[in-house]
Amino acid sequence: MKKKNIIDKLINREVIYQQGISIDCVVFGFHDRTLKILLNKFNFFHKWMLPLGFIEKDENMDDAAYRILKKKTGLDNIYLYQFHAFGNTLRSKSQEQRDILSKMGIDDGEHWLAQRFVSIGYYALVEYSKVNIKTNAGEELRWFNINEIPSLYSDHNSIIEKALSVIRSQMRIIPAGYKLLPEKFPLSELRIIYETILGRELDRRNFQRKILASGYLIKLDEIHRKTGRKPATLFSFDKEKCDKALQSII
Amino acid sequence: MKKKNIIDKLINREVIYQQGISIDCVVFGFHDRTLKILLNKFNFFHKWMLPLGFIEKDENMDDAAYRILKKKTGLDNIYLYQFHAFGNTLRSKSQEQRDILSKMGIDDGEHWLAQRFVSIGYYALVEYSKVNIKTNAGEELRWFNINEIPSLYSDHNSIIEKALSVIRSQMRIIPAGYKLLPEKFPLSELRIIYETILGRELDRRNFQRKILASGYLIKLDEIHRKTGRKPATLFSFDKEKCDKALQSII
Numbered sequence A, B: 001m002k003k004k005n006i007i008d009k010l011i012n013r014e015v016i017y018q019q020g021i022s023i024d025c026v027v028f029g030f031h032d033r034t035l036k037i038l039l040n041k042f043n044f045f046h047k048w049m050l051p052l053g054f055i056e057k058d059e060n061m062d063d064a065a066y067r068i069l070k071k072k073t074g075l076d077n078i079y080l081y082q083f084h085a086f087g088n089t090l091r092s093k094s095q096e097q098r099d100i101l102s103k104m105g106i107d108d109g110e111h112w113l114a115q116r117f118v119s120i121g122y123y124a125l126v127e128y129s130k131v132n133i134k135t136n137a138g139e140e141l142r143w144f145n146i147n148e149i150p151s152l153y154s155d156h157n158s159i160i161e162k163a164l165s166v167i168r169s170q171m172r173i174i175p176a177g178y179k180l181l182p183e184k185f186p187l188s189e190l191r192i193i194y195e196t197i198l199g200r201e202l203d204r205r206n207f208q209r210k211i212l213a214s215g216y217l218i219k220l221d222e223i224h225r226k227t228g229r230k231p232a233t234l235f236s237f238d239k240e241k242c243d244k245a246l247q248s249i250i
Helices: A006-011 A061-073 A095-103 A156-170 A187-198 A204-213 A239-247 B006-011 B061-073 B095-103 B156-170 B187-198 B204-213 B239-247
Strands: A017-031 A034-042 A052-056 A079-086 A118-125 A139-145 A217-224 A232-237 B017-031 B034-042 B052-056 B079-086 B118-125 B139-145 B217-224 B232-237
Touching: A017 A061, A017 A156, A017 B017, A034 A061, A034 A187, A052 A061, A061 A079, A061 A118, A079 A156, A079 B079, A118 A156, A118 B118, A156 A187, A187 A204, A187 A232, A204 A217, A232 A239, B017 B061, B017 B156, B034 B061, B034 B187, B052 B061, B061 B079, B061 B118, B079 B156, B118 B156, B156 B187, B187 B204, B187 B232, B204 B217, B232 B239
Parallel strands: A017 A118, B017 B118
Antiparallel strands: A017 A034, A017 A052, A034 A139, A079 A118, A217 A232, B017 B034, B017 B052, B034 B139, B079 B118, B217 B232
């Protein structure tokens, strides 16, 4: 049986969804020593975009974000943080928006999808290996290296920038990498996450000294051996401490 | 000439405003050694609320927040920070909401003000002495000591709590009190702001040592003399440093 096309599903949902508000999700994952972002593409339109969705009329906004991401990643209990609301009028008055609507067969300026949208940005930190990407017919979902993000639909590139900037400021409170890395990891992988988010290389020894002094890591009695790499001690996060720090930003 | 009543102004503004989104403002001021919040009350309803407003259809969301606060405080260039979006369905389904609508003479469940609203929370830090409170007929605006906030309309008490929690986490990056205190101030006033936001007393000497070590303050060659108080050295913020820190959270 053919899955129902995502657009057919969406187009008549005015009765279900709250008008004028969308949710844009910046989903971070870490794999193959690279920080990645999950992007979405619809066959009918040439640009990639952030996974997005809408809020049902009777649904709490946070629940909507969990529902949208569960549908795309298969994950429950994802770590989500609402980081900013985007309400610039330029978002909804571009030639690009007219193009995408026209490709969806929407010519009526009064159609609910043709209205101005304020978007609530959530970022998600997921364990890459646990994600089970799910798509509807007519769409694609793919991980992109964060340094290879293409030009995205609407203001989605700047939404990613804003998410990174919020995470950068939160790094003073909670170590980056928590919720992203697997249970056990070599320190070099955590350093790569820091380097990627900060956009600059870090001195290996300085990083090690500072991050261990922060007290958020536990040194394990295990060695990581991988072909082509030096054996490395494994670490894990002190969950109790990290969760307490997370509480202070929620 | 009688000023037009605020409710008459609002009630037929469906054509002007973006539907389903409001802006709630938590305005902080410091006066008489007390942290204060600006609250709004309409004659027709018994509860105080946060100053709020709506976004014009062609208006950027941030501009709407500036416009709303300029109207109430007379201030341009106010320091505003968008801190959270509130999207719980309970916000708009309460007996209280039915009451306030009924007092406004709105019985039609389809009226734009009777719909569900997602609210974008902005906090503002203002210099108390520069505020020039402006009201429409039928409304009142008043500063409340932060420890004497009454039970407010809807979820407005918890919106204040959330603003405080965001400011607490930002205190690791930018000193509290910046934009709130006048040009020159004794250290004890800054300590009071810290104590109020943290909800606990601080040791005077420890506070002094830490805050001076942070490098955000400049010690002035001036003494503050006020009847009934010990003479005290005056300080000011290092604006360049503080603005740079602010940039990192914007």
